[in-house]
Amino acid sequence: MSEMPADVADFNRKLIAEFRAGGRRIEGRPLLLLTTTGRRTGRPHTAPMMFVRLDDRLLVIASNAGAAEHPDWFRNLAADPAVTVEVDGEEFAATARPAAGADRDDLFARISERYPFFRDHQSGAGRVIPVVELVRN
Numbered sequence: 375m376s377e378m379p380a381d382v383a384d385f386n387r388k389l390i391a392e393f394r395a396g397g398r399r400i401e402g403r404p405l406l407l408l409t410t411t412g413r414r415t416g417r418p419h420t421a422p423m424m425f426v427r428l429d430d431r432l433l434v435i436a437s438n439a440g441a442a443e444h445p446d447w448f449r450n451l452a453a454d455p456a457v458t459v460e461v462d463g464e465e466f467a468a469t470a471r472p473a474a475g476a477d478r479d480d481l482f483a484r485i486s487e488r489y490p491f492f493r494d495h496q497s498g499a500g501r502v503i504p505v506v507e508l509v510r511n
Contacts, residue, residue, distance in 0.1 A: 389422045398460045406461035408434065408508070410450035410470075418458075421447040425461065425508075426485050432461070433473075435485060436504040440495035448504060459508050467511040472504045481505045 393400055393407060409420045426433045436448035444452075451457055451470040459468045473481050482505050486492045496503050 386422055390420060393422060393460070398463050398465065406432075406434070406459055408447055408451075408470075409458040409460075410447050411454045411456070413450050413453035419447065419450060421445070423447070424489075426488070428481060428484055431481075432459070432468075432508045432510075433481060433485070434506050434508065435482075435492060436506060437492055437495040437499070440498040442500050444501070444504065448506070451506065457508065459510075468508045469511060471507045471509055473507060478502075478505050 389405075390407060393405060398407075399405070404425050405422055406425045407420050407422055409418050411417070412419050423434050426435070436445055438445040438448075452472070455470040457468050457470050459466055472478070482492070482496070482503065485505065486496075492503070
């Protein structure tokens with residue numbers, strides 16, 4: 375697992391610009407941009423993140439690198455599940471649906487088989503890491 379950059383906001387701004395300049399993709403990286411509405415500000419917030427496709431489902435994992443708190447983007451979509459997704463050269467409106475129960479557990483297990491670092495995140499987080507499906511509207 376790579377270390378977090380010293381200035382995460384600056385790193386994300388540069389990554390977002392690179393992603394958009396490259397036609398909403400970065401070759402060899404499963405990356406998407408997720409825009410949520412700020413739960414306190416009402417302003418759009420865009421976050422770059424890894425995604426996983428399983429069974430024709432587009433999924434993101436709210437691991438927050440194993441932190442004890444959910445990431446801001448997850449708290450935003452919990453308040454308002456209407457999101458915008460930029461991935462694979464396109465942009466579309468979607469609804470964010472956190473998986474629950476056995477579905478979440480199955481998805482997390484399958485994702486962790488491919489990407490074992492998510493198990494490390496889960497073991498240190500002290501919370502259940504959400505798996506969120508992004509369903510195109």
